[in-house]
Amino acid sequence: MSTSQLMFLVIGLVLSLALIWMAFAGPSPAKESARRLQAVRFRHSENTNDKMEAQMRKAVAARKPRVHKVAGSASRIDALAMRLHNNVAHGLERRRARLAELARALHAVSPLATLGRGYAVLIDRQSGAVIRSAAAVDPTTRVRGILVDGEIALRVDDSG
Numbered sequence: 001m002s003t004s005q006l007m008f009l010v011i012g013l014v015l016s017l018a019l020i021w022m023a024f025a026g027p028s029p030a031k032e033s034a035r036r037l038q039a040v041r042f043r044h045s046e047n048t049n050d051k052m053e054a055q056m057r058k059a060v061a062a063r064k065p066r067v068h069k070v071a072g073s074a075s076r077i078d079a080l081a082m083r084l085h086n087n088v089a090h091g092l093e094r095r096r097a098r099l100a101e102l103a104r105a106l107h108a109v110s111p112l113a114t115l116g117r118g119y120a121v122l123i124d125r126q127s128g129a130v131i132r133s134a135a136a137v138d139p140t141t142r143v144r145g146i147l148v149d150g151e152i153a154l155r156v157d158d159s160g
Contacts, residue, residue: 115148122146122154 107113111121122131125142137143143154 112148115146120145120147125153 115121123129123144123146124131124137125144131137131143137156139156139158141156143156145152145154
């Protein structure tokens with residue numbers, strides 16, 4: 001065998017031994033399992049203690065009388081009911097006032113309000129058009145007059 005072949009053989013053996021040592025040098029599976037089991041037990045023991053303590057606090061709180069919470073409740077409920085009633089009544093009154101205001105505005109621009117002030121609407125009987133000017137009618141035009149309390153038939157005698 002030549003020296004170069006011998007060298008490659010020695011290097012290969014050293015690398016193989018190094019790989020084998022690295023594979024077995026870590027923690028053993030049994031030791032790792034034991035460590036994990038111990039960590040889980042420790043975690044659960046802390047959680048169990050915390051859970052038991054929280055349950056004890058809840059049990060003690062449940063046994064305490066709640067008279068102090070109930071004592072002022074009736075007056076608070078009465079006050080809230082009164083506030084609710086006042087707010088609803090106030091809102092209703094505002095809406096009534098707004099409705100009355102809108103009704104007055106509508107009445108002011110209503111044609112019936114204009115007729116109530118003494119005016120009349122004149123309509124040409126043939127065309128059905130509203131007559132807006134005296135020049136729009138001639139003496140033969142038949143007119144219908146709408147007043148606040150009804151209608152009347154009119155005849156134009158003179159348009160001047």
